[in-house]
Amino acid sequence: TAGNKIFHFGPCRISMSMTEIRSGFTAIKANIQARDPIRTLSILSHPHSLHKVKSSDRCCITYHLFNFYVDKVFKHCKTEDSYVNRKISSIANSFLSVKRRLGQCHEQNKCVCGQESAEKFKQILANYEGLNVISAAIKSLGELDILLDWME
Amino acid sequence: SGELYCSLPNPRNVHFESINMKNVLHWSAPEGTGDGVLYKVKYSVYGVGKWIRKPECRNINRTWCDLSRETSDYEEQYYATVKAFLNGMCSDWMETTRFNPLTDTKIDPPMISVSSTEKSISIILTAPEKWNRSPEGEPISLLQVYPGLQYNVSVLNKKTKKRWFFSVSNNTLVVPWLEPGTAYCVSAQIYVTTPLLHSGFSKEYCIDTLKDKTA
Structure with a gap:
């Protein structure tokens, strides 16, 4: 479909509706980020930035992050605004299909996880668990552009 | 920190205006204040703990501050904040929304x-x-x-x-x-x-x- 982008993670090739996800996030970015008053903590970008990930670890980190967003983030991001909720569920559905495809790559050993990616993801989880569930989920959702910028 | 009593109205509409990643902070003067208002500016990298002063924008009377150098790493995101001073009074610090240079800049035509x-x-x-x-x-x-x-x-x-x-x-x-x-x-x-x-x-x-x- 229009706006689909093919990501090549070594032997693993994933098609993603990037434009759709981006426009969905752009529509709710100000609303979601305004719900996150904590400036001094980040889930994805500090203390270790995603941008320092070796290319060989990209697939595994992406695989872990999509599982993280589907399993831990979207379900805790209910708001009182139905428009925002619809946008969140649309993004979640896109993430779900990518998560499945990454899972297939992982099962076929096309998305190998090394020590460094495990460490990196452990740090992200530690950042997440350092906050209460709702704050952590809203903060993670507000950082979706950090993930998308890194992927691209 | 020896802050003055802050009852001055706040600066308004504090936001980044960015063209080709030249990132300039803009704001409007507090409501109802004539001339003589001075401002201070600070900025921070999202996810990092501290606000950093911008010396070149300390006690300025203009309502903009070029933060291009401080926000030139477009793999980071930023906040900036402004405080107004007048006749011994001050306003609250007023912040921008989160600024992502990569997605929030405007691009000139080719x-x-x-x-x-x-x-x-x-x-x-x-x-x-x-x-x-x-x-x-x-x-x-x-x-x-x-x-x-x-x-x-x-x-x-x-x-x-x-x-x-x-x-x-x-x-x-x-x-x-x-x-x-x-x-x-x-x-x-x-x-x-x-x-x-x-x-x-x-x-x-x-x-x-x-x-x-x-x-």
């Missing part, structure tokens, strides 16, 4: 150069450069920042008023099968698919195809 033959015109497109920390340093094209950058090109036959649109990824375009001795006008726009960004169209550059020597 530069165009055009040449012609009898039946074709050649168009060379140049993307604008990213704001540069040191003018002597190596310029960085926005093409390097946005690898998916494309150009939408419009070509108008001034005689027939017929217009064509082309979408190209590389920076040259040759438009063939044109009429000799005719004026054509070209304008172009930059288009980035993700993150979704586009410039306005450039002004028009007009050129005549050469006259048909055999006619």
